[in-house]
Amino acid sequence: MISKVNTIFLAALVFAAWGLAHWTEGTWWIAPPSASRWWAAAGSLAAYGLLCVWSFRGSSALKTMPVKATPMTCSQVLPEVPSRSFDDDPVLVIYASETGFAEELAQQTLELLRGAGKFAELLPLDSISVERLQTTRQAFLLASTAGEGEPPAHACEFAEDVMSTQHDLSTLSYAVLALGDSSYDEYCAFGRQIDAWLQQCGAKATDDRIDVDDADPMALSDWQALVEEFAGTPQPSL
């Protein structure tokens, strides 16, 4: 509506400019304009001002007009959310990491799962509760060992408070990737502890734990194969 009025007014201005160009006799501004021309100019200016006010009020009315809500589909609201067509509860990818390697591998594990259409979530071990594990069907745990056979700092509380007790985790299936270095006496100690605790709680290991000695590529490719088998789709290498 406003752009239509603007177009009409612009056309009128062009027409007026063309007409005024023929109104002047002799050389431009050789003398001050006559009184009648001052009045004509003032009238044009006032008309333009009124038109501006009218246009502005029109656009304000448009902004305050109630808009009829159109229901949005899920894909319009959150297009990047992974599909939940395979499972309704997410596969958990849980990591305990001191210097970031386990976290990086966990991120890649998540991408493998999501790339295969799985609904998966990445979480640090310290954000996990027993209740969350009890309502999860499948978890991938990636845990490094720090200190002298100790958990990474952020996982110490979980190790002390949660893993010191047995809980019923019989509905959980899991796989563990234990990261370590065989030059330490307590090789992959924390990953082994997690694996043992889950077994005691009745959780079902879908595969044998994989121990990774100093980022051994063979062990990492075994983990990739394990995740791919679960996901059902071969993916590019980790």
Ligand SMILES: Cc1cc2nc3c(=O)[nH]c(=O)nc-3n(C[C@H](O)[C@H](O)[C@H](O)COP(=O)(O)O)c2cc1C
């Ligand atoms: C200070 C320090 C202590 C470590 N202690 C152990 C250990 O006791 N047992 C073990 O198997 N690996 C040990 N490691 C090796 C790490 O677990 C291994 O490098 C792992 O890949 C690190 O993963 P992250 O970056 O996720 O913490 C230690 C590494 C460092 C730097």
